[in-house]
Amino acid sequence: MEIYLPIAEMSVHWLILIGLGAAIGFLSGLFGVGGGFLLTPLLIFYGVPSAVAVATTSSHITASSISGAIAHWRKRALDLKMGVVMAIGGLAGTGLGVWLFTYMRRQGQMDLLVSTSYVLLLGTVGGLMLNESLAALRSNRDGATPSRRVQHTWMHGLPFKMRFRESRLYISVIPPLAIGLFVGILSAIMGVGGGFVIVPAMIYMLRMPTNVVMGTSLFQIIIVTAATTILQATTNFSVDIMLAGLLIIGGVVGAQFGVRVGARLRGEQLRLLLALLVLAVGVRLLVGLVLRPDDLFSIQMGGQ
Amino acid sequence: MKGWAFLAAALLLAAPAAAEDLVSGLSQDTVQITSNYTGADIVVFGAIEHLEDTGVNDVVVVVRGPDANVTVHKKDNVLGIWIARDQAKLLAIPGYYYLSSTRPIDQIAAKFTLSRYEIGLQNIAAQNVVSHHDPEPFRQALIRHMQQGGLYGEQLGVEFSGPTLFHTHVPLPAEVPTGQYNVEVYLFRDGNVISAQSTPLYIDQAGLERRLYNFAHLSPLSYGLSTVLMAVLLGWLSSLIFRRAD
Numbered sequence A: 001m002e003i004y005l006p007i008a009e010m011s012v013h014w015l016i017l018i019g020l021g022a023a024i025g026f027l028s029g030l031f032g033v034g035g036g037f038l039l040t041p042l043l044i045f046y047g048v049p050s051a052v053a054v055a056t057t058s059s060h061i062t063a064s065s066i067s068g069a070i071a072h073w074r075k076r077a078l079d080l081k082m083g084v085v086m087a088i089g090g091l092a093g094t095g096l097g098v099w100l101f102t103y104m105r106r107q108g109q110m111d112l113l114v115s116t117s118y119v120l121l122l123g124t125v126g127g128l129m130l131n132e133s134l135a136a137l138r139s140n141r142d143g144a145t146p147s148r149r150v151q152h153t154w155m156h157g158l159p160f161k162m163r164f165r166e167s168r169l170y171i172s173v174i175p176p177l178a179i180g181l182f183v184g185i186l187s188a189i190m191g192v193g194g195g196f197v198i199v200p201a202m203i204y205m206l207r208m209p210t211n212v213v214m215g216t217s218l219f220q221i222i223i224v225t226a227a228t229t230i231l232q233a234t235t236n237f238s239v240d241i242m243l244a245g246l247l248i249i250g251g252v253v254g255a256q257f258g259v260r261v262g263a264r265l266r267g268e269q270l271r272l273l274l275a276l277l278v279l280a281v282g283v284r285l286l287v288g289l290v291l292r293p294d295d296l297f298s299i300q301m302g303g304q
Numbered sequence B: 001m002k003g004w005a006f007l008a009a010a011l012l013l014a015a016p017a018a019a020e021d022l023v024s025g026l027s028q029d030t031v032q033i034t035s036n037y038t039g040a041d042i043v044v045f046g047a048i049e050h051l052e053d054t055g056v057n058d059v060v061v062v063v064r065g066p067d068a069n070v071t072v073h074k075k076d077n078v079l080g081i082w083i084a085r086d087q088a089k090l091l092a093i094p095g096y097y098y099l100s101s102t103r104p105i106d107q108i109a110a111k112f113t114l115s116r117y118e119i120g121l122q123n124i125a126a127q128n129v130v131s132h133h134d135p136e137p138f139r140q141a142l143i144r145h146m147q148q149g150g151l152y153g154e155q156l157g158v159e160f161s162g163p164t165l166f167h168t169h170v171p172l173p174a175e176v177p178t179g180q181y182n183v184e185v186y187l188f189r190d191g192n193v194i195s196a197q198s199t200p201l202y203i204d205q206a207g208l209e210r211r212l213y214n215f216a217h218l219s220p221l222s223y224g225l226s227t228v229l230m231a232v233l234l235g236w237l238s239s240l241i242f243r244r245a246d
Helices: A014-031 A036-046 A050-074 A080-106 A110-141 A174-190 A195-205 A210-235 A241-264 A267-290 B002-014 B111-116 B136-148 B207-218 B220-245
Strands: A002-005 A010-013 A161-164 A169-172 A297-301 B022-026 B030-033 B039-048 B057-064 B067-078 B081-094 B097-101 B128-131 B152-155 B159-161 B165-173 B179-189 B192-205
Touching (some): A002 A241, A010 A014, A014 A050, A014 A195, A014 A241, A036 A050, A036 A110, A036 A267, A050 A210, A050 A241, A050 B220, A080 A174, A080 A210, A110 A195, A110 A267, A110 B081, A195 A210, A210 B220, A241 B220, A267 B081, A297 B136, B022 B192, B039 B057, B039 B179, B067 B136, B081 B136, B097 B165, B136 B152, B192 B207, B207 B220
Parallel strands (some): B030 B192, B097 B152
Antiparallel strands (some): A002 A010, A161 A169, A297 B067, B067 B081, B081 B128
């Protein structure tokens, strides 16, 4: 049965949306990421106006992250204190991101901003993760147990130190705040939760133990995407509640299966898979930027 | 299918003897977009009265949607990357345009007549164009895009049943903009418009869709909060259900 989406102003078969939501939700539960970096481009490829795709994806990420976060919370795999600190940075970043979004759209360079930031970010993050997880897999095979490296970096010289018990860390609040801020900006301009940035940042920069990383990142994503949804609804009127509802119903179910499968896989394998996925999307978008388009012209409805 | 013919016949009989040369009507004057809307098909029908045998009669039906402002971007290669650079803003150009005629329009009338009435895709004009470049390629690109999306079309779809009764189908795809449309019926004789009629057609969202649309635009904060609440509840609910399943 086809369903008419009131804000996107198009009709779509409801099974397609539920299936799409389930697939993205599965990945979300598996990797502890929101899945927005996949869902936003997919919706746009499907014909949903990009403003609606970006804004509606936020609410989908909220829902699939909640079921994931609760699953992690039950296993005590969540650092609430760290999550709150990062969410504070994230809220500031969302405000900043929406301002940047409006500014770039007025300049007519929104598409370029979105595509290049996707390519740069996914390329960098995916490359780093691929490198790291391959190295980890190799050292495991050699029989060497990877020790928790406690290195003294510049981060330890920063003020406002705080103890994060679940993460077994005593560090300054500035790095988690800054990571939150950066991810908040991404959330607003790219329609992503930012898990693919938070997860590596927590592992490689903050040196958090891998088991609390997933739950904590999901917690911060929930706060930031909920704020983004409300901000997009009030400034751009571009949140489609019907589209969101169908994607979410598929998404929350998929996320539950994702968490279960993820618990059975080893951390290095998970990171390798995520790295490959992130790189694949990045390459796809890079191809779109570099290849000569079939039609050089594009049209944009509305405006003055 | 018989309905239009019956209605047209009724119209023909009801019209006073010495009225205009053209009467026309629509199979429906309102299209409601509801949750299972996948597009609609309306029928424009009519009759020519006092048909003279001397001369060539042609009927052209034009359905115009509400005007929209459109920005057309053209991509250029800058350092290996395709970037939207040049642009043209076409102000007040129809968001939907469908033409149906008895013969190809360039055989019906001269170019200046057609462009005066904006008959034919090539004669659609924006009220105003803002561009630093020749706007023509941008206008052509817009027409091409709208045709691919089914929002612009030109067909030889006007059929006569008998010497005076005619009808044509007008497809309205799922993506049609909402608002007031105008259905214009022109009667050409020997290349001149001798009669024309315009009938409004309303396309509107109805039912749940309308209410959601109004909710989103009239109280956006509550709408945003509701969306988040729905997301939170669905996420939490699934968590509960799956916990029991464990």
